[in-house]
Amino acid sequence: MSANLRAERRARLAGAMAAEGLDVLLVAGNPWRSDYLRYAADLAPIEGHVFALVEREGRTQVVAEHPAEAKRFQAEQPELRVSWSTSPIEEVEAALRSFSRKRVALAPAVAVPYRLATGPLAASLASATAMLDKLMLRKSPAEIDALRRAAALADEGYAVFREAARVGRPEYALVAEVEAFFRSRGCPENFQILGSGGREVRGMHPPTERRLAPGDLVTTELTPCVEGYYAQICRTLVLGEPSEAQRRAFAVYDEALAAGISAVRPGATAGDVARAQNEVFRREGLGEYVTSEYTRVRGHGLGLYVDGRPAVLEDVGLALEPEMTLVVHPNTYHPEAGYFVHGDTVRVTADGCEVLSRTPRRLFSVPAG
Amino acid sequence: MRRGLIGWSRDEVPAAVLEGRVARLQERMRAARLGAVLIYTSFARPSAVAWLTHFVPYWNEGLLVMLPSGPPVLLAAFSKRMQGWIRSVSHVGEVQSVAQLGATAAKLLEERVPGPASVAVIELDALPWPVAEPLAKALGPRLVDATALFASIRQPADDTEIGLAQRAADIALKALASVPPGADRSSQVLAAVERSARLDGAEEVLPRLAPDLAAGTALRRMEGDLALGERHAVELSIAYKGAWARVARCFASNPPSSWSRASSWTSDWATRVTVASADPPPGNIAFWSLEACVGTQPFSVLASAIGPRGSVAAGTLGCFSIQLQLADGPWLGGGTVVVGGEHPGRLLA
Numbered sequence: 001m002s003a004n005l006r007a008e009r010r011a012r013l014a015g016a017m018a019a020e021g022l023d024v025l026l027v028a029g030n031p032w033r034s035d036y037l038r039y040a041a042d043l044a045p046i047e048g049h050v051f052a053l054v055e056r057e058g059r060t061q062v063v064a065e066h067p068a069e070a071k072r073f074q075a076e077q078p079e080l081r082v083s084w085s086t087s088p089i090e091e092v093e094a095a096l097r098s099f100s101r102k103r104v105a106l107a108p109a110v111a112v113p114y115r116l117a118t119g120p121l122a123a124s125l126a127s128a129t130a131m132l133d134k135l136m137l138r139k140s141p142a143e144i145d146a147l148r149r150a151a152a153l154a155d156e157g158y159a160v161f162r163e164a165a166r167v168g169r170p171e172y173a174l175v176a177e178v179e180a181f182f183r184s185r186g187c188p189e190n191f192q193i194l195g196s197g198g199r200e201v202r203g204m205h206p207p208t209e210r211r212l213a214p215g216d217l218v219t220t221e222l223t224p225c226v227e228g229y230y231a232q233i234c235r236t237l238v239l240g241e242p243s244e245a246q247r248r249a250f251a252v253y254d255e256a257l258a259a260g261i262s263a264v265r266p267g268a269t270a271g272d273v274a275r276a277q278n279e280v281f282r283r284e285g286l287g288e289y290v291t292s293e294y295t296r297v298r299g300h301g302l303g304l305y306v307d308g309r310p311a312v313l314e315d316v317g318l319a320l321e322p323e324m325t326l327v328v329h330p331n332t333y334h335p336e337a338g339y340f341v342h343g344d345t346v347r348v349t350a351d352g353c354e355v356l357s358r359t360p361r362r363l364f365s366v367p368a369g
Numbered sequence: 370m371r372r373g374l375i376g377w378s379r380d381e382v383p384a385a386v387l388e389g390r391v392a393r394l395q396e397r398m399r400a401a402r403l404g405a406v407l408i409y410t411s412f413a414r415p416s417a418v419a420w421l422t423h424f425v426p427y428w429n430e431g432l433l434v435m436l437p438s439g440p441p442v443l444l445a446a447f448s449k450r451m452q453g454w455i456r457s458v459s460h461v462g463e464v465q466s467v468a469q470l471g472a473t474a475a476k477l478l479e480e481r482v483p484g485p486a487s488v489a490v491i492e493l494d495a496l497p498w499p500v501a502e503p504l505a506k507a508l509g510p511r512l513v514d515a516t517a518l519f520a521s522i523r524q525p526a527d528d529t530e531i532g533l534a535q536r537a538a539d540i541a542l543k544a545l546a547s548v549p550p551g552a553d554r555s556s557q558v559l560a561a562v563e564r565s566a567r568l569d570g571a572e573e574v575l576p577r578l579a580p581d582l583a584a585g586t587a588l589r590r591m592e593g594d595l596a597l598g599e600r601h602a603v604e605l606s607i608a609y610k611g612a613w614a615r616v617a618r619c620f621a622s623n624p625p626s627s628w629s630r631a632s633s634w635t636s637d638w639a640t641r642v643t644v645a646s647a648d649p650p651p652g653n654i655a656f657w658s659l660e661a662c663v664g665t666q667p668f669s670v671l672a673s674a675i676g677p678r679g680s681v682a683a684g685t686l687g688c689f690s691i692q693l694q695l696a697d698g699p700w701l702g703g704g705t706v707v708v709g710g711e712h713p714g715r716l717l718a
Contacts, residue, residue, distance in 0.1 A: 030413040031412060032411055047575075049495065067673060075589065076587075086677055089495065110497065112498045114494055115494035170374075172568075172570065173567075175567060180564035184556050186594040187592075191428060193427075203451060207374055208374070292448065293450075333450075
């Protein structure tokens with residue numbers, strides 16, 4: 001874990017807490033929603049609830065649910081005051097009593113447990129979450145650097161995926177190869193889903209026992225992280241020579257991705273980026289396939305969470321600002337080819353965007369023999 | 370955040386076993402006059418729903434609604450496109466794809482739970498606020514906790530779960546054996562175990578590593594790469610079709626003889642934890658814990674060197690962790706065990 005990034009985030013958080021008049025921030029997290037906890041206290045739980053009481057001026061106190069996690073956090077950051085309890089929420093409530101004369105807030109809404117959210121800090125939940133959201137949206141140069149390295153790792157990971165995708169191999173073997181590669185590069189986390197088959201495939205899923213067959217479209221999104229920051233790549237390959245239908249479909253997604261990326265600039269909204277992609281489908285008579293019946297989002301924010309703000313959907317009005325990072329992906333079902341994915345990680349710049357993904361935007365083909 | 374193979378093998382997990390678990394819960398619900406039990410599931414807290422239905426939500430979340438009779442209703446925050454996948458990997462009745470779990474559950478309960486009956490949530494205190502808020506508003510004091518009720522039926526483990534845990538333990542041991550001789554970087558160890566375990570069908574692989582026992586015994590998550598000390602330790606937690614096993618082993622180019630004594634003593638101690646003391650340990654016990662699945666998390670601490678010291682039912686499927694301070698340095702061990710009762714337990718790994 002980078003001590004520089006930790007110190008930088010801590011300073012930004014202290015500044016925001018001062019602006020809000022906060023003395024202490026109680027941040028909740030767990031193995032899935034660890035992004036706020038990572039930002040505030042540089043903690044990445046593997047098991048159980050973890051709570052950090054971050055004092056604006058003072059030591060951070062951490063309560064974990066598992067002894068091994070507590071010991072790990074203490075070893076990673078000796079300056080923390082770490083304890084563990086099988087009743088961590090009660091432990092946190094007890095700790096809060098020592099701050100009775102201070103102004104304390106609670107975040108984030110997505111990870112806070114019922115008991116704390118209905119306690120005395122309930123009124124602070126929305127504003128403290130918004131404060132952290134704002135801090136996490138625009139990245140610092142050091143955060144961008146981590147994202148840039150994560151994007152490069154995703155490119156390398158996709159090359160491993162292509163090598164692994166061979167007729168007869170089960171889907172889960174492809175994931176095994178990619179995960180082993182990321183581990184070999186020191187990457188502890190990757191979010192990955194995939195799909196394989198033909199027109200019957202409507203989306204991506206966790207790996208199954210299905211074995212790849214000639215002519216399959218094989219889709220994946222890979223999302224490794226570096227120092228906690230996730231970058232994503234989405235690509236589709238064909239086992240064997242692509243059919244004419246697959247080529248025609250790919251051309252639509254490639255154009256949509258280019259249109260979406262062209263729309264990324266300061267002042268444009270997430271909705272504008274979604275609309276630019278969807279217009280390509282509508283023009284091709286495929287408007288039905290950019291509805292929620294067939295697809296979820298046309299991209300999303302990236303950072304310390306794999307599926308962050310903003311969601312790239314036509315009704316999202318959040319305006320893009322320089323140093324936001326997101327993946328643009330017009331992933332959806334195509335009636336002639338099946339489910340198709342195609343997406344790149346981008347950084348919003350002063351006058352447009354920088355594409356961080358380097359993998360060529362091609363419909364890849366691997367030997368079917 | 371990673372997940373490997375997710376698939377439902379009817380041979381390994383017969384539907385009748387899942388139905389039997391559901392029936393046990395419903396029997397307790399009826400005895401407690403509960404109108405419904407709600408069970409949250411997510412990447413972080415998947416175990417209770419997986420035990421009842423074999424459903425693991427991968428990257429999303431869900432809420433299982435158990436009524437006093439009939440098959441479970443699954444509310445899943447997945448798009449409708451994922452319903453086929455959900456049905457292929459789980460044994461549930463109705464499946465609803467919903468954006469708002471809590472609000473949808475509140476509406477469903479209003480329709481299907483008559484009168485003033487209480488609605489109980491397993492680990493209510495820990496329920497994420499976005500899910501809990503609409504339920505609390507709709508149900509008020511009728512919303513109660515079902516943690517103890519669920520824990521009372523969760524252990525001892527049945528033969529099906531023990532079989533899956535044995536498979537998980539075997540995957541873990543084979544993965545540890547796959548580390549190339551002479552590996553001197555943490556990344557080499559972790560890449561080898563990750564590949565081996567996932568190719569063997571592991572649903573989840575959670576490794577932690579103490580890279581140099583001479584420098585410290587904390588088991589790290591390993592972000593980046595580190596040189597390994599001459600003595601190091603790896604803890605590996607493996608999920609296989611919803612069941613978990615955990616093992617921890619020490620490695621050295623020249624393992625001291627005290628390690629084999631420590632390993633033998635620990636194996637004996639782990640199977641006798643509720644029976645009688647084993648022989649004195651070959652060193653000081655710096656820490657120990659016994660964890661088992663009794664709620665929504667794969668592992669909850671049931672007993673440890675510093676508490677709690679609750680009783681552990683015979684037949685509980687658990688994982689123990691121990692650190693011994695030997696004359697020539699620290700030693701870490703861990704394994705998976707079916708806890709004994711009147712007779713010694715059974716070590717799975």
